[in-house]
Amino acid sequence: MQFNTETLRYDAQGLIPAIAQDVGTGTVLMLAWMNAEAVARTLAEGRVTYWSRSRKAFWTKGESSGHVQRLVEMRIDCDRDCLLLLVEQVGPACHTNRHACFYTAIRDGVEVVIMEPEV
Amino acid sequence: MQFNTETLRYDAQGLIPAIAQDVGTGTVLMLAWMNAEAVARTLAEGRVTYWSRSRKAFWTKGESSGHVQRLVEMRIDCDRDCLLLLVEQVGPACHTNRHACFYTAIRDGVEVVIMEPEV
Numbered sequence: 001m002q003f004n005t006e007t008l009r010y011d012a013q014g015l016i017p018a019i020a021q022d023v024g025t026g027t028v029l030m031l032a033w034m035n036a037e038a039v040a041r042t043l044a045e046g047r048v049t050y051w052s053r054s055r056k057a058f059w060t061k062g063e064s065s066g067h068v069q070r071l072v073e074m075r076i077d078c079d080r081d082c083l084l085l086l087v088e089q090v091g092p093a094c095h096t097n098r099h100a101c102f103y104t105a106i107r108d109g110v111e112v113v114i115m116e117p118e119v
Numbered sequence: 120m121q122f123n124t125e126t127l128r129y130d131a132q133g134l135i136p137a138i139a140q141d142v143g144t145g146t147v148l149m150l151a152w153m154n155a156e157a158v159a160r161t162l163a164e165g166r167v168t169y170w171s172r173s174r175k176a177f178w179t180k181g182e183s184s185g186h187v188q189r190l191v192e193m194r195i196d197c198d199r200d201c202l203l204l205l206v207e208q209v210g211p212a213c214h215t216n217r218h219a220c221f222y223t224a225i226r227d228g229v230e231v232v233i234m235e236p237e238v
Contacts (some may be wrong), residue, residue: 106195114194
């Protein structure tokens with residue numbers, strides 16, 4: 001079936017969550033949001049573009065930092081309300097300069113930082 | 120720092136997205152939602168409980184299907200508005216009986232089912 005961005009289920013703000021996963025290591029890098037146009041641009045360009053909810057603007061990952069995400073494959077979940085992006089990540093994915101955004105673990109009820117910024 | 124569920128950033132509905140990842144294989148299994156109480160229950164019980172937006176009720180994964188998710192570790196992202204759950208998944212994670220919910224890939228503009236239901 002030909003894919004049509006309009007067949008995804010967006011929330012009241014017209015957004016769908018997208019999980020970025022490093023295709024090589026399997027590390028879950030980050031979660032961000034897309035609207036239909038961001039989905040279309042990402043598929044067309046092979047580079048990941050999100051919608052920034054804070055800036056209310058398209059956000060092509062790495063446009064300022066150079067830490068781009070090359071799209072290897074986009075997948076849709078069973079409810080069509082979430083996307084999984086298999087990507088090749090250039091440099092750190094997180095704005096804190098860490099490889100991934102999920103660097104705080106909860107261990108025995110205590111927050112532990114388990115990943116340091118890259119240098 | 121002691122973890123406090125109130126320090127997470129929930130959306131207008133009081134919910135935070137939670138990504139479940141198979142700790143052994145790295146497969147991203149599903150995305151669902153939690154409220155503060157679901158986060159607390161999951162940490163206390165070591166079994167994953169979500170909040171079902173459609174049923175407006177707590178949803179302990181596997182309570183009817185037996186396909187439970189044992190929590191190995193909960194991680195928080197940099198913005199504190201998304202969770203990553205490293206889990207041991209018993210049986211398929213998806214209600215379609217597939218191992219994971221992201222079983223539809225978009226390849227050359229066409230939707231391709233890349234995972235079959237388990238038997």
